[in-house]
Amino acid sequence: MQQFAELLDRLVLTPSRNGKLKLLVDFFGAVPDPERGHALAAITGDLDIKSVKPAMLRALMASRMDSVLFGYSYDYVGDLAETIALVWPSSHDGAQRAAAPPPTLADVVETLDRAARKDGPALIEAWLDRLDSSGRYALLKLVTGGLRVGVSSRLAKQALADFGGKAIAEIEELWHGLEPPYEPLFAWLEGRAEKPVSAAAAPFRPVMLSQALEVPDHERIDPESYAAEWKWDGIRVQATAERGTRRLYSRTGDDISAAFPDLIDFMTYDGVLDGELLVAASKDARSATPEVEEHDGPPQDDIVVGTFSDLQQRLNRKTVSAAMLKRYPVFLRAYDLLQEGTSDLRGVTFAERRQRLDAFVAGLEPSRFDISPFVPFQRFADLERLRAAPPHPVIEGLMLKRWDSPYVPGRPKGPWFKWKQDPYLVDAVLMYAQRGHGKRSSFYSDYTFGVWTGPMDDPELVPVGKAYFGFTDTELKQLDKYVRDNTVERFGPVRSVRAEPDHGLVIEVAFEGLARSSRHKSGVAMRFPRVSRLRWDKPAFEADRLETLQAMLPGGPTG
Incomplete structure (x- = not known):
């Protein structure tokens, strides 16, 4: 726990991305299994500790400290875990820690995983008495799930790739078939074992990203080399269905399926779609929501596109009510087809993938899936005019894609450009x-x-x-x-x-x-x-x- 606490402290105080990567790589190299695996799971948000809730911690604090004084302290600090860590008033602090060493991270995670909710407060109280302020802070952040150390799940995966000298795409494709504390993963990264074989159906495929279009790139954009599409203001997702398993991923590989059951229900195909998640609404809702306007192209005339603020009503939810599903139904505007059945299409050209995408989407429910239409142009000046006055309020610019480009993970320079409107x-x-x-x-x-x-x-x-x-x-x-x-x-x-x-x-x-x-x-x-x-x-x-x-x-x- 102390090594984990030190890592959190240093991550908070290290603003640079490269600095955080080095801290993580050094931690993975210095800390043994299963400690490092549990720490990784905590950082990536893959720990779900159900036996401790913030209300329990407030009640526990009330038994140790005047509630008014604690309230003043909490108002000043602004963070529950940090406040408790700083003011925890154990009268026998030093003697308790000397008599019983601090718990390890594995002790905490594995004990709480087995514990009933009624046992959580007593376990936390005993551990708080055995830890110093830094350790208490790490413990409380761990159990509440709010680390806030400026490390995204993808940054943690990049650190794993750096640690093992691998490509991050390899880590991302394995990730959803692995479970904490990731011992087979670390064994492979350290060269002690073969690469794990992911048994997970419908895994995430690392996404291809675009570069911002700069002035020197303007002259290379012509209709023979590049296709133009609208850049829709939703969230980039990957909709994967394989062997009866259906998953919806964010662009960083986070599984967001539970938040969008209304789309999952219609993923009746076997393949991988890359596209934009948008809110759809019936024409009946249009009169009550004047900012929602009809979009160009499919789906059919009875579907309209909502604003990003509509989509925000659906984001970051673990469960979705029936009323929310009805008021803010979602659909996928497809950009690309990465896999069709068992055929991996990422190595073929965008022109061929797009042709196969047209036929693929034609067989899906039109109220839930459509295709981002091409934007015809003859010269670059046409794109400048279109970008300045797009035909729909949920368009934030243009996407430009080379017809001959394969689907390459990461952000290669040249195949894809984004040209957003000026702020x-x-x-x-x-x-x-x-x-x-x-x-x-x-x-x-x-x-x-x-x-x-x-x-x-x-x-x-x-x-x-x-x-x-x-x-x-x-x-x-x-x-x-x-x-x-x-x-x-x-x-x-x-x-x-x-x-x-x-x-x-x-x-x-x-x-x-x-x-x-x-x-x-x-x-x-x-x-x-x-x-x-x-x-x-x-x-x-x-x-x-x-x-x-x-x-x-x-x-x-x-x-």
């Missing part, structure tokens, strides 16, 4: 700030901003978005100081910042799209907002008004 920019006023997590837990780094609405002589701010990146470390310190110096109200870890026409901080916000939203007071929802610039020079009353954003909506202010 929107508005000036907004900082309204609220919240403490961050990890290395930002001491800073107010999550910012809610608003624009003006109401009469010109008596305007009020209405929140329109939230951003937590786009600024430098130096700017973060400036923003944190501004928040502390201009706080007017406190709500736990959130502060309300002075924001008036004659006093307020203007932030230039960049975002990639805008949709109507009945869930927000402003009536709008931003896509990927981020801080573009801090406008220290601009008075708050010169920030944009809500009408500016409404004019950017598809169909204009009134739809």
Whole structure:
């Protein structure tokens, strides 16, 4: 547990990707089985500890510390695990740890895996007494599943590839056939055993990614060499069905099947589709949802495409209600066919794969599967015009793919390009700030901003978005100081910042799209907002008004 705790501490304090990779590779080399395998499972989110919940930890803390004092501490720190780790008041801390050594990570995982829920608090309490502050933090993060150390599942797989001198594609294709603590995997990576044979049906195939189109690349784009498609604003997925097993994967290889049973039910084929997951809606819903418009091409005329904010209602859910399935049904807009039956098509050209995709999708349920249509063009200037004014609000740009390109994992230079629309920019006023997590837990780094609405002589701010990146470390310190110096109200870890026409901080916000939203007071929802610039020079009353954003909506202010 102590080695795991040290790894978490160092990962939190290491901002660079390469630095995190080195820490993981060194950890895999220094720590034996099964400790390293359990640590890997914790980092990739593949541990599911059911016997401990946050409410249990709060109740446990109430038996050791005044609840009001703990509440003040929690408000200040902003993280449950970190707060308990810092204030855990074991009166016999040193003697207890000397008498009984700290538990290993394997001890914790394997004991909790066997434990009933009623036994969880007692086990955690005993372990907390045997650990120091760093160990307590690691234990609590482990059991609550919220590590927040800036390591994605894919980064962990890249570290495994680096550790064993393998291609990450090999790790990704094996991953879903392996189980913690991954001892056969580590044996292969260390050269002590043959490569594991994945017995899993419907495994993930590493995806092919595109490069951003730069000006020097414009001259190479012509219709004889490249196909053009719309870039749809959903989420990239891989829909795999094999030997009776059906799985839906994210672009990073995470299994998201449970969240989308309405698509899984219609995956009656044997093959692998690569495409974009989008929300569909019936025409009956269109009148109630004016931002939803008909899309070009299949599926048939009774299907329309929802906005990304509609899709967000379905994301990151372990279970989906019947009402949610009915209101926000999903469908797959296919880009590519990677496997047909037992035939692996990744080595053939895109032109051939696309021809086979047309025939493949023709046999599927049209309300759940269609094909991303090609965008005809004669010269590059045609693409510039189309990119500037796409025919549908759920389009965020163009995709350009070489006709002769095989499907190559990773991001090769040249075969595929993405050409996204330029971001929107508005000036907004900082309204609220919240403490961050990890290395930002001491800073107010999550910012809610608003624009003006109401009469010109008596305007009020209405929140329109939230951003937590786009600024430098130096700017973060400036923003944190501004928040502390201009706080007017406190709500736990959130502060309300002075924001008036004659006093307020203007932030230039960049975002990639805008949709109507009945869930927000402003009536709008931003896509990927981020801080573009801090406008220290601009008075708050010169920030944009809500009408500016409404004019950017598809169909204009009134739809």
